[in-house]
Amino acid sequence: METPQNEQFRDSIATVDTEGKRSWVYPKKPSGIFYKYRTYVSYFLLAILLSAPFIKINGNQFLLFNVFERKFNIFGFPFWPQDFHLLVVSMIVGVVFIILFTVIFGRIFCGWICPQTIFLEMVFRKIEYLIDGDRGKQIRLEKQPWNAEKIRKRLLKWFVFFVISFIIANVFLAYLIGGDTLISYITGNPLDNINTLISLTIFTCVFYFVFAWFREQVCIIACPYGRLQGVLLDNKTINVAYDYKRGEREEGRSKYKKNEDRESQGKGDCIDCKQCVVVCPTGIDIRNGTQLECINCTACIDECDHIMESVGYPKGLIRYASEDNIAKKKPFEFSARIKGYSAVLLILIGILVGMLFLRNDVEARVLRLPGQLYQHKENNIISNVYTYKVINKTTKDINDVSYKLLSHKGEIKLVSNHHFLIPKQGIAEGTLFIEINEAALQGDKDKLEIGVYSGDKLIETTITNFLGPRSYR
Numbered sequence: 001m002e003t004p005q006n007e008q009f010r011d012s013i014a015t016v017d018t019e020g021k022r023s024w025v026y027p028k029k030p031s032g033i034f035y036k037y038r039t040y041v042s043y044f045l046l047a048i049l050l051s052a053p054f055i056k057i058n059g060n061q062f063l064l065f066n067v068f069e070r071k072f073n074i075f076g077f078p079f080w081p082q083d084f085h086l087l088v089v090s091m092i093v094g095v096v097f098i099i100l101f102t103v104i105f106g107r108i109f110c111g112w113i114c115p116q117t118i119f120l121e122m123v124f125r126k127i128e129y130l131i132d133g134d135r136g137k138q139i140r141l142e143k144q145p146w147n148a149e150k151i152r153k154r155l156l157k158w159f160v161f162f163v164i165s166f167i168i169a170n171v172f173l174a175y176l177i178g179g180d181t182l183i184s185y186i187t188g189n190p191l192d193n194i195n196t197l198i199s200l201t202i203f204t205c206v207f208y209f210v211f212a213w214f215r216e217q218v219c220i221i222a223c224p225y226g227r228l229q230g231v232l233l234d235n236k237t238i239n240v241a242y243d244y245k246r247g248e249r250e251e252g253r254s255k256y257k258k259n260e261d262r263e264s265q266g267k268g269d270c271i272d273c274k275q276c277v278v279v280c281p282t283g284i285d286i287r288n289g290t291q292l293e294c295i296n297c298t299a300c301i302d303e304c305d306h307i308m309e310s311v312g313y314p315k316g317l318i319r320y321a322s323e324d325n326i327a328k329k330k331p332f333e334f335s336a337r338i339k340g341y342s343a344v345l346l347i348l349i350g351i352l353v354g355m356l357f358l359r360n361d362v363e364a365r366v367l368r369l370p371g372q373l374y375q376h377k378e379n380n381i382i383s384n385v386y387t388y389k390v391i392n393k394t395t396k397d398i399n400d401v402s403y404k405l406l407s408h409k410g411e412i413k414l415v416s417n418h419h420f421l422i423p424k425q426g427i428a429e430g431t432l433f434i435e436i437n438e439a440a441l442q443g444d445k446d447k448l449e450i451g452v453y454s455g456d457k458l459i460e461t462t463i464t465n466f467l468g469p470r471s472y473r
Helices: 005-011 033-054 081-105 108-112 115-132 135-143 148-177 179-187 190-214 217-222 225-232 244-248 299-311 323-328 336-358
Strands: 063-066 071-074 077-079 239-242 318-321 362-368 375-377 381-392 398-405 410-414 420-422 427-437 445-454 457-467
Touching: 033 063, 033 108, 033 115, 033 148, 033 179, 033 299, 063 148, 071 081, 077 081, 081 108, 081 225, 081 336, 108 115, 108 225, 115 135, 115 148, 115 190, 115 217, 135 148, 148 179, 148 190, 179 190, 190 217, 244 323, 299 318, 362 445, 362 457, 381 398, 381 420, 381 457, 398 410, 398 427, 420 427
Parallel strands: none
Antiparallel strands: 063 071, 071 077, 239 318, 362 381, 375 381, 381 427, 398 420, 398 445, 410 427, 445 457
16 A cells, blocks of 8 residues: 555654665754753753762762662662562652653653753754854765864864763763762772773763764664654644644645735745754654654744744744644643543552651561571570561661560570661671560460660561460460
8 A cells, every 4th residue: 555645754764864874863953942941951950960879868869779789769768679669669650650741741751851862952962063063064064075174073072972971971870889989989099990990981882872873863763752652642642743734724835935925825834944854853844743753852843933933924833732732723631541640640659658658767577597496495485596687778877776575575685795786778687586485375386576676766566476386276
């Protein structure tokens, strides 16, 4: 079946030519109100992104994803392996939020918040505009032979790109190993941490490859989020959209002619200047409709508004709008789909908040030593041997820690000292014996409730099993 002429653009992507080779995109430097707002948002997010590994709340790193030691901090809240269920619920909340946001606003996340877009458009491209010039100068520079000017500009750009990639790699590493650890590595001898230096070099090369060469291909080819649009977007979703009703009318688009009455001739307001195409960072024509490659960066809105203003036509030919808004003039409304996602999100947030409030700063486990039976001692005393582990999730040492039996009369004896210390964000573990008189036992397996105390303050309770003689059932 032949593809209609106006749908042939969907058979290929703008960054690949007819021979299957990379078609390099040289977007025009954007300007306008949306670009100004995007710049403010981007710089704010860049400040957070670059500083988050070095900001601490109650002694906890603001954001930490230490997969090596299985330690995670989300907005200053520490998550240990024992809190994995909280981390899972947090991730589910994030996924549902992105889905809801996409259903309402399309791929606006990609254009305004995504780190890939922020670094590429607000850091690397701005440096490129500064060194190579705008679109026309970049194209001419690419075509000209390797003379002194081209070599100088290329080496300068590549060097700056590599330095910035190295900085990004350091920040990325700080999220994985911690800001304090990274600073200690930087101030120390690099040869003392050769493995870290190798990892840092690999990350730097990856970021350099992405931002210096792969670029928009990440959004078009590699990122799975763009593929989600096909199942999440509908006619009510607000996207960066071309108003084809106004732009085409009966006779379609045509070049601008001064003092022409286009409306009486049935011509659309689109003057076919193609400025929305040359300013697009992914090289698409927004007039073809919603496309996989569109990242909702609003560059085409700013450029089209500028052209419309210069020829005396109303702005908004390209704007944030839904298909229903353009075709049927319908205002935005909360559909059943949006209400459903919103309800699920609110329920999940409620569950997460409840779990966070119920979460303890100290977690204790007392487990019987595998393969060991009870021991009979003098005066009808039954003894069991256990291993214990206490996790301190706070940023302060917990001193004078001891165990006490809460459910039975008996005695707990630690192999080392009776009182011990749990280091901040650390673990205390060891061996202990629990001794109980046979008369206090209900059967051959009793459940014991044990209290963990810091001085006289109860900080945690835990349950374990105690074995006794079968005759005492």
